[in-house]
Amino acid sequence: MATKRVTAADVARAVGLSRATVGFVLNDTPGQSIPEPTRTRVLAEAKRLGYRANSAAQALASGRSRIILLVLPDWPLDYSMRTHLDEASLALDEAGYSLVTMTPHPGGQARPLWETLRPDVILGMEPFTPEQLAEMRAGGVEHIFPPAAASDDADSLGFADGPRLQVEHLLARGQHRIAFAGSGDRRLAKLVAERQELAAATLRAATGEDFAHASNLDETTASDAVERWVHDGVDAVVAYNDDIAALVLQAALRADVAVPGTLAIVGHDDTPLARLLTPALSTVRVDNAGLGRYLAALALSAVNDGPPPVAGPETEARLIVRETT
Structure with missing residues (x-):
């Protein structure tokens, strides 16, 4: 038998407050002056009841899905790429965002995830085609990196x-x-x-x-x-x-x-x-882990309308001399 989902209305009845006040607390609605004791009481009761936010409703209300979509080329997921993605995913998770990856394949028939997930940011490991950019923007995605179908700049992060x-x-x-x-x-x-x-x-x-x-x-x-x-x-x-x-x-x-x-x-x-x-x-x-953190910082700067991060030592290559030279 399915368990009934705990709603904000259930929390409101339990604490004796209006649904609007409880909604402001649970959704962390900006611009609302909720006394801290009230906020603490609502959050404690929500936790006790097992309340879980409806992510779809929150996304609709806030205009944010809290999803970062990373479009990967059809490359094998080797050690370097796995390290890169693991660190980016961890950094975004700590900021309250989920990293989702997709790999378009030639001739593939799957619907692009940017049409179904409505991500806050789309990142690409390679420049997008003009067609892809048009589809993303038509779907309402404002933050896309790289922002134009430009030729690759291999030295932009020191990769040369x-x-x-x-x-x-x-x-x-x-x-x-x-x-x-x-x-x-x-x-x-x-x-x-x-x-x-x-x-x-x-x-x-x-x-x-x-x-x-x-x-x-x-x-x-x-x-x-x-x-x-x-x-x-x-x-x-x-x-x-x-x-x-x-x-x-x-x-x-x-x-x-x-x-x-x-x-x-x-x-x-x-x-x-x-x-x-x-x-x-x-x-x-x-430093693939550092590059992963840089990627996460780039996405977070976009959703928060802040300046893009400055590339630091994590983008620099270093020679490691061992026994084969």
């Missing part, structure tokens, strides 16, 4: 620093023939291409040369690629991320290639795997 640090570190060690190892996951093709070009630009600026080799690797192709690279004189590898760097390292060790003596390797993201490998992996650390 990681590939630059990888290349500069290897050049400083005296490596001259460098290969780029990308991921064979097609969902990451755009990100891989961006990191490769950022790294290649640093290499060209410093030496006038491009990568000696560049291939996207997986478990079935890494060994052949590494043996071919070493045979051709490659002495260092810039890897798209730590997972790909681990594939390169494994292939090198199986082929009795000395690391870092013959082949130096530097990854990206500083995942737990980087520290557990033997030899331990040199890599680039990005």
